Amino acid sequence: MNNTVDMIMxxxxxxxxxLLGLSRLGACIRVxxxxxxxxxxxxxxxxxxxxxxxxxxxxxxxxxxxxxxFPWVLLRLLxxxxxxxxIEPFVGYGTSITLGMAAFVSCIWLGHRLPLPEAGMSALIVxxxxxxxxxxxxxxxxxxxxxxxxxxxxxxxxxxxxxxAAVVETQPLLIELGILLDAxxxxxxxxxxxxxxxxxxxxxxxxxLSSLRT
Amino acid sequence: xxxxxxxxxxxxTLTAAPLLLGIIIRVKAWFAGRTGQPLLQPYYDIWKLLxxxxxxxxxxxxxFRAGPLVSxxxTLTAALLLPMGxxxxxxxxxxxxxxxxxxxxLLRFFMIVSALDTGSSFEGMGSSREAAFSALCEPALLIxxxxxxxITGHASLTPMAASLQPALWTAAGPAFVLVGFALVIVxxxxxxxxxxxxxxxxxxxxxxxxxxVLDHGGLDLGMLQYAAALKMWLLGLVLVGVVVPIxxxxxxxxTAAALLCMGLLAVVTGIVESSMARIRxxxxxxxxxxxxxxxxxxxxxxxx
Numbered sequence: 001m002n003n004t005v006d007m008i009m010x011x012x013x014x015x016x017x018x019l020l021g022l023s024r025l026g027a028c029i030r031v032x033x034x035x036x037x038x039x040x041x042x043x044x045x046x047x048x049x050x051x052x053x054x055x056x057x058x059x060x061x062x063x064x065x066x067x068x069x070f071p072w073v074l075l076r077l078l079x080x081x082x083x084x085x086x087i088e089p090f091v092g093y094g095t096s097i098t099l100g101m102a103a104f105v106s107c108i109w110l111g112h113r114l115p116l117p118e119a120g121m122s123a124l125i126v127x128x129x130x131x132x133x134x135x136x137x138x139x140x141x142x143x144x145x146x147x148x149x150x151x152x153x154x155x156x157x158x159x160x161x162x163x164x165a166a167v168v169e170t171q172p173l174l175i176e177l178g179i180l181l182d183a184x185x186x187x188x189x190x191x192x193x194x195x196x197x198x199x200x201x202x203x204x205x206x207x208x209l210s211s212l213r214t
Numbered sequence: 215x216x217x218x219x220x221x222x223x224x225x226x227t228l229t230a231a232p233l234l235l236g237i238i239i240r241v242k243a244w245f246a247g248r249t250g251q252p253l254l255q256p257y258y259d260i261w262k263l264l265x266x267x268x269x270x271x272x273x274x275x276x277x278f279r280a281g282p283l284v285s286x287x288x289t290l291t292a293a294l295l296l297p298m299g300x301x302x303x304x305x306x307x308x309x310x311x312x313x314x315x316x317x318x319x320l321l322r323f324f325m326i327v328s329a330l331d332t333g334s335s336f337e338g339m340g341s342s343r344e345a346a347f348s349a350l351c352e353p354a355l356l357i358x359x360x361x362x363x364x365i366t367g368h369a370s371l372t373p374m375a376a377s378l379q380p381a382l383w384t385a386a387g388p389a390f391v392l393v394g395f396a397l398v399i400v401x402x403x404x405x406x407x408x409x410x411x412x413x414x415x416x417x418x419x420x421x422x423x424x425x426x427v428l429d430h431g432g433l434d435l436g437m438l439q440y441a442a443a444l445k446m447w448l449l450g451l452v453l454v455g456v457v458v459p460i461x462x463x464x465x466x467x468x469t470a471a472a473l474l475c476m477g478l479l480a481v482v483t484g485i486v487e488s489s490m491a492r493i494r495x496x497x498x499x500x501x502x503x504x505x506x507x508x509x510x511x512x513x514x515x516x517x518x
Contacts, residue, residue: 093500
């Protein structure tokens, strides 16, 4: 049981590293989708014994939204755009991966300082969830394209929900679903915004928006 | 008896190394719909080169002549440290995996220095690429082996390989999978196989290893090619040793399994080469850093 959770967490870390090293937007979206699907299985893997209905429902909604709906919206958006890849990010890919490894090591240190309320949980949950949050933040600040920043936001949300999944049994389902709904709205709003930015300016480089002031 | 087994290990390594290359070339030919060259062609090539004389440019010094000799000597020394299946290594002492990794480092150093000695800008380019990429491969290999050493609790390659039982493998499964992936990338990159370097072309854009040996000829080239084949065999042995822990206790069975896996590795390499394009030069460092990252991750998981 614990081994499955460990595997999921390692997979989470690997997808994060892949996101840090990939330049193609389409590949980034797909990796984020796979991350979402794996994350959706986490509540089921964490649960011991038989699976209650609300947990199964939550998992299904999670997988459906993060694995199918979000990527579908973003991939559809990508079709409209001329951009296919991140050309020159603020931080290069090699540096990103190296920084990511450093971040993961410090997340492990942090995980030792933050023991989970329930004993017997996989020790990897806190580091991996924190690392996912840090990766999401890093992607939003270090990449130029608005689409990659949206993916960064999604990854950030994935990290928070991985963190939440560790304590999901003590948390009302309603709150989790509310957060998911917020993320759902956010992706749609970002999708529409990126579409309009692209139509107005012929590109989605977020750093060029500062030139609007002059 | 043990002495005999050690000698057998060395003998198999020395004789079978070029065969790996033969299998890869045959698989590639089969994928392309050709019959391909004979399986033993690399042996004929090396034999042909060893019988030829050498020509030295007047602008080169003793460094250029020392390059192939040192390369071959260093690879042969590295071959003494690796166990194969049930056969023990000729020498085994604590920390020999460090010696193994840095013997390969010495090999690269002499290849690079002897290529630079010619003063050709073309070889300088190849050396520069080789130096950049192998500097990234080295941590992946070293840290990966260090993770395996930590899991098994042995700092020497022979007991390390012997204690890699399937039970241990499943217990530390994630770490082994990560190290396995890192070692595959190191194997392909260090042996100039396709995602990193294309061994069959002589185009400036794609050459790394081939560019460095352009000015060597005859006996020297033969030695370099044999050293390269040995290096591929050795790195393959490391990979097979980590990924396929078959230790039934029967000597013949273990060794046969290891040799079979080496053959499979060659076939897989051939398939990878036939089905993948070479990636752009600028995209290679992230791939190799990724391999190093996998190794670091495995080590962190083990130490956690």
